[in-house]
Amino acid sequence: MTNDALVRIDSAFFAYPSEPDQIVLRDVSLTLEEGSFTGLIGPSGAGKTTLCRLLAGFVPHHFDGPFAGTAAIDGHDLSTATIGDLAASVGYVFESPHDQLTGANTTVFDEAAYALENLGIPAEEIRGRVRECLETVGIGHLADRHPQALSGGQCQRLALASVLAMRPKILVLDEPTSQLDPLGAEEVVQVIARMHDRGFTVVLCSQDIASYAPHADRLLLMEEGRITADGDPRSVLRHAAEREAPVAIPEPVRIGLELRRRGAVADTVPVPLSVVEAAVELSPLIGDLTPAPAKEDEPVASGAAGTVTVRAERIAHVYDGGVRALDGLEVTLDRGCVCLLGQNGSGKSTLAKHLNGLLKPTEGQVLIDDLDTRAHRVAQLAQQVGLAFQNPDDQLFKRTVEEEVAFGAKNLGHPADRVRRLVDDALTRLDLQQLRHRNPSELSLAARKRVAVASVVAMDTPVLVLDEPTGAQDAPGNALLGRLVDELTAEGKLVIAITHDVEFARLHATRIVVLAQGTVLLDGTPSEVFAQPGTLSTTFVLPPAVARIAAAAGIPQPPLATEQLLGRVLPTVP
């Protein structure tokens, strides 16, 4: 243990007051050096957020459950220091973008200045710092806007700017990019990396390991409240991959490990972490490439069309205030899993709300088979189209998971025994059987999200629209939702998924529709769409990592999956 440790935690145990028997931190000991960049990885419920909260003093002061052990944060003994005492040392960015607004400011500028005013920083210095930080995170032009008028992504950047302006020694970020489009997330990670370069100590918890692992100098793997691996990112990710820990291993690591397993690269060479490193490792191995197959192996929509066809005919939608969110959009959706991609504000969610009549087009028409959404109530259209929103907390209100999942099915007037069967089936598919008698509000965000999806699945509609279905899920949760989508499409349902997760789209979409500025930019199979990285970048979408690695290594017609890539580079090695 060195002398310049900024954080020192010894044998910490903790349980939340609502569930005192459920230990969420178990014998956690940790030292963080000044200027380090530490990533926290692990499945949902592993204790990552709780550890972040401990660093800021929320545990055990705001969440005052049973706590044992000792912790010193920047010289403050956690047993006596208050959250306020730690505020000058620790800056914290929360996952939920709007909830972390102070609610006391009417402009973005004032919101970012709020903490500095509380800390008594001189006015001129506040103005300078705030302007600089807003520019740093790319929202300088929004300084006069009302914070509540920001999108989720803009709000997350504001939260980051508000914290950066405080110049805390330690930046603690809990899923700071979960609401951002891929390039937006990449930009925020770059900002965080720059802050680290300038001397900030960074602790980042995110399921998007691939985006930040190359910048981190240490990863902690947490499982069931314990730190089970601790070291440099390459060794921790290799360790996690080899023992199949429930985390999303970045594709560069996966490819690197496969090259080592097949003997193409010496086992002692550290595995690559970034797209560039993987491409550099791959390039010398490219000899006589096997030609790309005429059609890549990718999900295929079942031959028969679904039972319902959704048609948007030259629709436009203008919100009060004049924002034109959709602009002459034309698309017909009739089978398989269609993923809608596009940057924040490209019109994806607005389109989704048109598909069940929550929004009516200001021009054009939306037809669900022959039903014109303008002439029918949402409740009537819900017989055909079920929609699960991004934020589960906007819909959960029943006392048990079971009642919650039955809510939509009952509203549609299904007989009681059918409702029971549908609920049972949805609970099984979403791995919620064990939680069926629990109160939804007591569950983790990942489980609440699955309850929200289950309640729409139980409606048994021919069309399902899922807004960011994999949000807040860990690797097993992602796999579960992927399987669900595959099963639903195999049953002939039309699934429309709005997502920023290009890996999810690659694995499960039979068709991808990319939106930009309220209209269709690209429309095709995953291979067709991801083969156009230049066009995709105009709407802040990146192709899957494998395609980017292959393209950077100079492989023509870059494949989308690791197996395809290795099959072409090392065709003779099993």
Add this chain to the structure above:
Amino acid sequence: MIGYAPGDGFLHRRNAVTKLSWAASLSATVFLMPEAWMVWTVVALVALTTAAGGLARRLIRPTWTILLPFGISLAVLQGLFNPDNTTTVLSLGPVAFGLEGIVHGVLILGRLATVLLTFFLLLLTTTPKQLTAGLAARGVSPRFGYAILAAIEFVPDMQRRSQAVLASQQARGLDVKGSLGQRVKAFASLLGPLITGALIASDTRAMALEARGFSARGERTHLALERYGTVDRTAVWTAGLLFLAALGLKVL
């Protein structure tokens, strides 16, 4: 309905505390005045000030939107049911409108007009931050200032949430435009997530506030703090004395 409108008139340039003092003083004073003509003289003076500040057009519509229906209700209720009614000004069959009641209604309406106009002027020419900064500089707790700001922001915040909840429940087949029974059911399913969501949000917000130095001890900076000079000091004292004078006259 009324929010801050940027400007540089003489009312915009006055300190927020000065404007709050006058709004509070005049609003309290008119409730001590016994005669309608006195109250309406105050209303006229406030209206003249509004016009001189170039703000009349912004205030006419919101003020009348409230005063007109309230005034009609007062005229009917006071004209019909005021126990002091002795002089009939209008008879419609068995129904008689009394003069005394209508005059009393005019008095009440004048008091409401004063409260509306003075506080509308305050809101129109003062940002919430200027107000809380001004109060904090006069020794009011920052927590009280936050309560004012959060209260102002509460309504639009809840509107945003309720729209999201409503959309979410409709998407699960809830009919919000059906029979009365269906609407009652819809209301319950709206209220639940609204309250739960607000509680979850308030928990995160409480942590975010603490992490941003909400409870920090020591001197605070107020970017929105305006100059509080001799003119403002004199104006605040005058507002206080006006109220005390009205109180004295009432007691005597």
